[in-house]
Amino acid sequence: MLLKSMYPLFVLVALISSCDHASSPADSAAKDSVTIVAAAPVVTPAKDSISYEMGNRLKLSGDLDGDHIIDTIYESYISQKTGRETFKYVYGAHMDVDMVEEAINANLPVSRIYTTIANVDTLSLTDHSDHTGIYMLENLGDLNEDGGDEIGYVIDLAGHSNLNEYTIITLTKEKKWKKLLAFHIHESESLDKENLFDGKSLIKKTAPYTFRYKCYEAAAFEERTFVIDSTK
Ligand SMILES: [Ca+2]
Numbered sequence: 191m192l193l194k195s196m197y198p199l200f201v202l203v204a205l206i207s208s209c210d211h212a213s214s215p216a217d218s219a220a221k222d223s224v225t226i227v228a229a230a231p232v233v234t235p236a237k238d239s240i241s242y243e244m245g246n247r248l249k250l251s252g253d254l255d256g257d258h259i260i261d262t263i264y265e266s267y268i269s270q271k272t273g274r275e276t277f278k279y280v281y282g283a284h285m286d287v288d289m290v291e292e293a294i295n296a297n298l299p300v301s302r303i304y305t306t307i308a309n310v311d312t313l314s315l316t317d318h319s320d321h322t323g324i325y326m327l328e329n330l331g332d333l334n335e336d337g338g339d340e341i342g343y344v345i346d347l348a349g350h351s352n353l354n355e356y357t358i359i360t361l362t363k364e365k366k367w368k369k370l371l372a373f374h375i376h377e378s379e380s381l382d383k384e385n386l387f388d389g390k391s392l393i394k395k396t397a398p399y400t401f402r403y404k405c406y407e408a409a410a411f412e413e414r415t416f417v418i419d420s421t422k
């Protein structure tokens with residue numbers, strides 16, 4: 191392609207060169223200008239300054255099904271466009287926060303978890319694109335006395351809001367994922383060490399089927415008690 195488009199220029203330069211010995215000073219100036227035009231196609235195209243980074247994927251150990259064998263949970267962050275693991279971060283010299291968020295959303299990401307346990311379905315944790323994976327994943331121990339550990343997680347939201355959500359899930363005897371509780375947290379403060387029970391978690395088991403949790407509701411931090419209904 192490039193050679194084809196340059197061909198007429200080569201002809202033009204050749205024609206002017208062939209008359210060189212008889213050219214006047216005015217012709218020399220014209221020849222110079224042709225030479226400059228001929229050099230244009232070799233200019234390196236502007237480099238694409240946007241880069242994409244896959245980022246990390248979390249994993250967590252615990253006995254989820256209560257068979258005394260330790261299982262592992264893995265984070266998966268895929269694009270619904272390709273069905274494959276995808277980038278979590280976008281960097282561009284001229285991109286502001288909104289443009290980065292737009293690029294993340296346009297990729298239609300979904301955060302999921304899967305385990306090493308046979309016949310347990312991969313679970314989608316998000317029903318919206320505006321996020322960059324799982325922010326934290328923790329083993330809460332056995333809260334509902336069925337022998338298996340419950341899991342808490344927070345999604346890493348891409349937007350400006352400080353409001354986020356903490357969700358507790360469990361694996362039932364039928365090996366199905368079930369949500370036990372979801373509550374609001376303050377994204378930049380709730381998970382600070384000084385705001386956690388024993389500096390460790392937003393959840394603290396206080397009795398069988400019962401735990402305390404720290405939430406952020408109506409713009410205020412609050413501590414509440416939750417009792418798990420063992421009949422459901
Ligand atoms: Ca197990």
Ligand SMILES: [Ca+2]
Binds near residue numbers: 333334340
């Ligand atoms: Ca349990």
